[in-house]
Amino acid sequence: MKTRLVNTALPVALLAILGLSWEASVHFFEIPSYILPGPWEILKVMWQRMDLFAAHGVVTLIEIGLGFWLALVVGLTLAVLIHASRIIERSFLPLIISSQTIPVFAIAPLLILWFGYGIGSKVVMTAIIVFFPIVINTVEGLKAADPDTLALLQILEASPGQVFFKVRVPQSLPLVFSVIKIGVAVSVIGAVIGEWVGAKEGLGYLMIHANAQLQVELVFASIFWLSILGMGLYGLVVVVERLLIPWRHGGSNK
Amino acid sequence: MPFSHAGKAVFYMKKHGVDSLIQVEDLSKAFSRGSDTLQVLQQISLSAEPGELIAIIGPSGCGKSTFFNILAGLLSPDGGSISLNSKKVPHLRGRMAYMQQKDLLLPWRNTLDNAILGMEIQGEHKRMAREQARDLLKTFGLEGFGDSYPQELSGGMRQRVALMRTILCKKDILLLDEPFGALDAITRSIMQKWLLKVWGQFGPSILLVTHDVDEALILADRIYVMTSRPASIKGSLQVDLQRPRKITELDMVKCKEYLLGLLEDELTVPEP
Ligand SMILES: Nc1ncnc2c1ncn2[C@@H]1O[C@H](COP(=O)(O)OP(=O)(O)OP(=O)(O)O)[C@@H](O)[C@H]1O
Ligand SMILES: [Mg+2]
Numbered sequence: 262m263k264t265r266l267v268n269t270a271l272p273v274a275l276l277a278i279l280g281l282s283w284e285a286s287v288h289f290f291e292i293p294s295y296i297l298p299g300p301w302e303i304l305k306v307m308w309q310r311m312d313l314f315a316a317h318g319v320v321t322l323i324e325i326g327l328g329f330w331l332a333l334v335v336g337l338t339l340a341v342l343i344h345a346s347r348i349i350e351r352s353f354l355p356l357i358i359s360s361q362t363i364p365v366f367a368i369a370p371l372l373i374l375w376f377g378y379g380i381g382s383k384v385v386m387t388a389i390i391v392f393f394p395i396v397i398n399t400v401e402g403l404k405a406a407d408p409d410t411l412a413l414l415q416i417l418e419a420s421p422g423q424v425f426f427k428v429r430v431p432q433s434l435p436l437v438f439s440v441i442k443i444g445v446a447v448s449v450i451g452a453v454i455g456e457w458v459g460a461k462e463g464l465g466y467l468m469i470h471a472n473a474q475l476q477v478e479l480v481f482a483s484i485f486w487l488s489i490l491g492m493g494l495y496g497l498v499v500v501v502e503r504l505l506i507p508w509r510h511g512g513s514n515k
Numbered sequence: 516m517p518f519s520h521a522g523k524a525v526f527y528m529k530k531h532g533v534d535s536l537i538q539v540e541d542l543s544k545a546f547s548r549g550s551d552t553l554q555v556l557q558q559i560s561l562s563a564e565p566g567e568l569i570a571i572i573g574p575s576g577c578g579k580s581t582f583f584n585i586l587a588g589l590l591s592p593d594g595g596s597i598s599l600n601s602k603k604v605p606h607l608r609g610r611m612a613y614m615q616q617k618d619l620l621l622p623w624r625n626t627l628d629n630a631i632l633g634m635e636i637q638g639e640h641k642r643m644a645r646e647q648a649r650d651l652l653k654t655f656g657l658e659g660f661g662d663s664y665p666q667e668l669s670g671g672m673r674q675r676v677a678l679m680r681t682i683l684c685k686k687d688i689l690l691l692d693e694p695f696g697a698l699d700a701i702t703r704s705i706m707q708k709w710l711l712k713v714w715g716q717f718g719p720s721i722l723l724v725t726h727d728v729d730e731a732l733i734l735a736d737r738i739y740v741m742t743s744r745p746a747s748i749k750g751s752l753q754v755d756l757q758r759p760r761k762i763t764e765l766d767m768v769k770c771k772e773y774l775l776g777l778l779e780d781e782l783t784v785p786e787p
Contacts, residue, residue, distance in 0.1 A: 419636045431623040508664040
């Protein structure tokens with residue numbers, strides 16, 4: 262309990278110190294707000310233009326959500342197929358791994374071309390970025406079952422299906438969730454870059470637009486909202502993780 | 516007196532071999548370690564009658580677990596044979612439940628769900644299986660821990676869950692590899708009594724590996740002593756004493772002396 266309090270208090274304190282020094286430097290060095298606004302001003306903009314951010318934020322959120330969901334469904338399915346079939350593994354896995362060397366952001370303009378200015382291109386962009394790590398880590402997690410546990414299942418005369426669902430799936434969950442958590446952060450980047458390249462709405466679009474008009478406080482406010490969005494999604498994943506992997510948290514906190 | 520001369524296995528009292536439930540003959544196993552091989556089992560022979568409780572004792576690292584792994588079909592022997600009801604079989608799987616030395620509890624399953632793993636795989640109804648397991652919790656000293664995850668249990672408790680899982684498979688041959696190894700003396704003696712009760716009730720044949728000579732004497736109909744690696748059967752002892760037994764009874768003390776004598780030869784003390 263005590264360590265938990267300290268664990269929350271320390272980063273909050275650090276954040277406060279950073280924020281205060283930022284605020285102080287902006288005033289002390291008289292930095293104009295079209296170069297670097299102070300945090301207080303940014304917070305005010307975040308609050309005052311709430312309607313604007315809400316409208317654009319919802320768009321970005323939908324892009325991230327759909328893209329992430331798409332990547333998760335396709336990625337997990339493919340991972341299971343790769344695990345189940347040697348032929349699929351041999352044909353897909355090398356391609357998937359080597360495709361990671363392609364800088365995904367470089368194909369963003371093509372995605373706009375193919376899927377249009379709407380949310381479609383951003384959903385695909387997000388999905389592509391998140392898809393690869395999900396496939397590779399899930400395959401890894403499914404493979405990594407403990408040999409002694411597999412021997413136990415063999416003794417108990419379990420069928421391959423029982424081994425899969427009773428051992429491999431639960432055993433891979435922690436790894437899958439750790440990659441999903443990373444994926445959430447990356448998916449925000451995917452959506453924003455997609456919006457930068459070409460969009461009519463979304464927080465990324467708002468940033469580019471405000472930047473062009475030298476409304477730097479609006480740019481910062483968008484960034485802040487984006488990170489809040491990212492943290493919220495991350496928190497959501499943590500909650501789902503706790504529900505699905507209760508054995509990891511049951512012991513230590515009681 | 517019911518024991519053999521040192522160094523030689525003598526079976527008597529019951530007729531062995533002809534209609535044994537399990538008969539193991541000349542089982543050998545070597546592991547390759549890089550360029551050289553490590554001979555672990557050297558022509559192990561033993562037999563078990565239906566409903567017999569057999570204890571196997573031997574020095575640490577001699578190959579007891581390897582022997583069980585072969586019986587369970589996890590390893591294949593280099594030579595020798597296993598017969599079940601006079602028919603040669605590759606291993607005992609199907610008839611046997613095996614409690615390995617490690618508890619191998621699944622960390623994502625609580626006590627009850629770990630205990631019913633075997634039943635579940637055999638296709639029994641989860642809910643009914645849980646009911647049966649719940650009824651056993653108290654006997655196993657796990658009352659109130661049915662919903663706990665393995666990480667929240669002590670080593671001894673985990674071992675008891677593993678024993679529950681093995682028993683609940685309801686097979687007529689049990690291989691138990693040091694089932695009470697992690698228990699304190701009192702719990703150990705409670706569990707021994709309980710094992711005897713289960714054995715009396717359902718009459719499975721039990722093969723049990725133990726380090727503890729006293730435990731072997733309290734439980735077993737017959738005790739096999741293994742040599743140090745490469746393991747073979749050094750001798751066996753028929754214990755035809757009334758149960759419940761006390762380790763302080765004269766006959767038991769004599770048996771113990773005999774067994775310790777057999778084991779002592781196997782302990783090579785390095786020259787100073
Ligand atoms: N899979 C394996 N590969 C190589 N060597 C092995 C393997 N399994 C066991 N051994 C070796 O075989 C020997 C016997 O091991 P085993 O686990 O059967 O001994 P044990 O009698 O059960 O010992 P303990 O009383 O400590 O449980 C050991 O020296 C061990 O290192
Ligand atoms: Mg062992």
